[in-house]
Amino acid sequence: MNIWKLQILICFGLITISDQQGFSYTDPYPKNPNIDAINYRFEFELSDDSDEIIGQATVDVRFLTDGITTLRLDLINRSDALKGKGMSVNTVKSNGKPVVFHHENDVLQITLPTPSEENQRIRFSITYRGIPATGLLIGENKYGDRTFFSDNWPNKGRNWLPVIDHPYDKATCEFVVTAPAHYQVVSNGLLIEETDLGTGKRRTHWKQSVPIAPWLYVLGVAKFAVQQVDEFQGKAIQTWVYYQDRDAGFYDFAEPTKKVLEFYSDYVGPFVYEKLANIQSNSVGGGMEAASAILYGSRSVTGQRSERWRNVVIHEIAHQWFGNSVTEYDWDDVWLSEGFATYFTLLFIEHEYGRDAFLEGLRSSKKTVDNFYAKDPGYRIVHDNLQDMSKVTTAQTYQKGSWTLHMLRGVVGTDNFWRGIQSYYRKHMNDSATTADFRREMEEASGQDLSVFFEQWLYKGGALQCAGSWKYDAPQKQVTLSLDQVQQDGSLFEMPIQVGLYFEGQESPQIEVIQLKERSNVFSIEVETEPSRIVLDPDTWVLMDVQEFGKTE
Numbered sequence: 040m041n042i043w044k045l046q047i048l049i050c051f052g053l054i055t056i057s058d059q060q061g062f063s064y065t066d067p068y069p070k071n072p073n074i075d076a077i078n079y080r081f082e083f084e085l086s087d088d089s090d091e092i093i094g095q096a097t098v099d100v101r102f103l104t105d106g107i108t109t110l111r112l113d114l115i116n117r118s119d120a121l122k123g124k125g126m127s128v129n130t131v132k133s134n135g136k137p138v139v140f141h142h143e144n145d146v147l148q149i150t151l152p153t154p155s156e157e158n159q160r161i162r163f164s165i166t167y168r169g170i171p172a173t174g175l176l177i178g179e180n181k182y183g184d185r186t187f188f189s190d191n192w193p194n195k196g197r198n199w200l201p202v203i204d205h206p207y208d209k210a211t212c213e214f215v216v217t218a219p220a221h222y223q224v225v226s227n228g229l230l231i232e233e234t235d236l237g238t239g240k241r242r243t244h245w246k247q248s249v250p251i252a253p254w255l256y257v258l259g260v261a262k263f264a265v266q267q268v269d270e271f272q273g274k275a276i277q278t279w280v281y282y283q284d285r286d287a288g289f290y291d292f293a294e295p296t297k298k299v300l301e302f303y304s305d306y307v308g309p310f311v312y313e314k315l316a317n318i319q320s321n322s323v324g325g326g327m328e329a330a331s332a333i334l335y336g337s338r339s340v341t342g343q344r345s346e347r348w349r350n351v352v353i354h355e356i357a358h359q360w361f362g363n364s365v366t367e368y369d370w371d372d373v374w375l376s377e378g379f380a381t382y383f384t385l386l387f388i389e390h391e392y393g394r395d396a397f398l399e400g401l402r403s404s405k406k407t408v409d410n411f412y413a414k415d416p417g418y419r420i421v422h423d424n425l426q427d428m429s430k431v432t433t434a435q436t437y438q439k440g441s442w443t444l445h446m447l448r449g450v451v452g453t454d455n456f457w458r459g460i461q462s463y464y465r466k467h468m469n470d471s472a473t474t475a476d477f478r479r480e481m482e483e484a485s486g487q488d489l490s491v492f493f494e495q496w497l498y499k500g501g502a503l504q505c506a507g508s509w510k511y512d513a514p515q516k517q518v519t520l521s522l523d524q525v526q527q528d529g530s531l532f533e534m535p536i537q538v539g540l541y542f543e544g545q546e547s548p549q550i551e552v553i554q555l556k557e558r559s560n561v562f563s564i565e566v567e568t569e570p571s572r573i574v575l576d577p578d579t580w581v582l583m584d585v586q587e588f589g590k591t592e
Contacts, residue, residue, distance in 0.1 A: 067426050068205045068370075069111065073104045076203050076210040077160070085187055085218040085260060089170075090177045096165045096201050099210075102155035110163065112147040113197035113204035117169050126169035126199065133163050147201055165201050174198030176322045180261065181337045182283050187218075187260035188322035188334065191253065193370065193431045202253045207368050207471055209250040217242050218260055225259045225279050227251070227331050229313045247331065249311050250469055252366045257329035259318050268293055271300045277316040280340055284319060287342030292317040292352070294344060295391065299356045302387050306457060308464040311364050317352065326351045328358030328380070350384060357383040365464055368471040370431055371422040374497070375472060377432055378420070378440020385441065398579055401445065404438040405582060409502070411435050416528045417500035421474055442582040443496045449580030450492060450535060451485035459484030491533050501530025503583035505555075508591045511569040518564045518573070522555065525586060531558065538562075539577030540570040548577060 080097040100110060117125035131140040131149055139150040149163055174195040180186045197204040214226040220241040228247030235241050264285035266278040276296055280288030304310050312331035320334040327334040333355045339348050362376030389397035411434045418435050448456040463480040478493050507522035533556045539548035553562045575585050
């Protein structure tokens with residue numbers, strides 16, 4: 040990968056990241072941006088007789104500075120606490136020679152043969168074995184057939200893969216799997232080899248040539264029905280489902296994959312991966328956006344092309360751009376994955392199925408946001424030093440994150456929004472980004488200072504609630520509008536809000552924009568005649584509750 044390089048203050052052990060806008064947060068993961076994993080090659084032998092995997096990992100690393108003496112990888116130890124599950128490392132070698140290593144407390148520390156030189160590249164070969172406690176789920180699918188499916192989100196890859204298990208470090212990967220010949224194997228990237236070994240086993244080799252974060256590495260081993268559905272820009276669109284679900288699965292996943300790829304390629308930027316496979320799996324309930332090879336729950340196949348699963352497909356394909364190609368540098372910024380994928384799902388729905396479906400999606404998201412706020416009013420979308428990975432995402436990460444993008448589009452204008460999105464994607468494609476990076480691109484595209492917007496919607500909790508009234512002054516031909524912020528959580532918002540003034544005999548309202556800023560606000564609007572009614576936010580741009588708003592004499 041190309042290590043993300045911006046102006047950051049690095050404190051080894053704990054990293055403090057400060058951006059131009061003054062926000063700072065600490066990541067407890069021991070990042071070392073002077074070590075760059077280039078490629079992981081994982082070779083496994085899988086068996087029907089045991090859940091133990093026998094593995095060899097070849098880790099190709101570049102050391103960017105002089106004097107580095109150790110390489111730190113994440114790998115869960117075999118332990119009594121895991122009932123004997125976990126991994127045991129047998130050997131670590133470099134250039135065929137053993138090197139010193141320590142595997143303790145779920146960390147594999149490898150001592151370099153000699154201190155590194157600037158830009159030195161070293162390959163390490165690690166042999167290990169064990170039964171994964173999680174990360175690779177081995178068990179029966181809904182038909183009682185044995186399967187092997189990865190489940191790396193968010194940092195469970197370390198249960199079976201020796202990796203730098205954090206999104207800041209992206210690398211290419213290869214999976215070379217020897218398994219009983221009655222299985223088929225799917226993974227990231229392109230199929231390089233599939234060989235019947237003549238011993239009742241088959242060797243399958245997949246190679247992903249685009250750098251991705253470790254949680255996006257995928258492996259699926261099962262008795263599949265496989266369809267080459269179509270192509271997109273010369274890249275295969277595939278369906279992999281349990282062989283018993285062949286007809287229903289081929290029908291379900293044929294739509295709307297290609298249309299979604301076309302939309303995001305046209306509006307955001309190029310699709311960077313070598314294929315797109317939709318895969319029925321036994322390791323997720325909904326969907327998991329693994330790069331080029333998306334996993335969907337066993338029950339995703341219905342033969343009905345249900346709207347629910349259609350939208351999951353759209354969401355996971357959106358992740359190929361946001362989360363996969365442009366990856367959050369830090370888990371605190373996970374909304375750059377989930378908020379984006381949620382909103383871009385709605386944008387495709389608006390494009391393909393119409394404005395009403397889009398607005399219904401916004402209304403549904405708002406209900407989720409409101410319900411979450413009632414239970415946790417102080418929750419902020421951008422985390423502050425996230426340490427508990429079980430809390431990496433919440434409904435607010437998805438739904439309020441999505442609404443934040445929608446409001447941003449309303450603030451900067453649709454043309455500027457797309458200009459900023461395209462620039463953000465172009466600059467950070469196949470790399471990592473922060474919320475500060477995104478804000479910078481949107482400010483460049485719009486020419487606006489968005490510091491207040493980002494602060495109040497992403498770095499603080501709270502909810503905008505309004506109440507007010509309006510009256511008409513006939514002699515002055517003027518409407519006076521009073522609008523108060525009535526939220527009880529102490530928050531105060533600054534937001535432009537559309538006002539729709541409706542007049543008898545006119546189909547379309549007169550649209551004015553007011554700037555909400557204070558706790559109590561009064562605005563005057565010039566009109567020719569008395570409005571029949573006035574509506575706040577008629578085009579649905581702002582996440583707010585209007586508790587009361589009507590005419591007074």
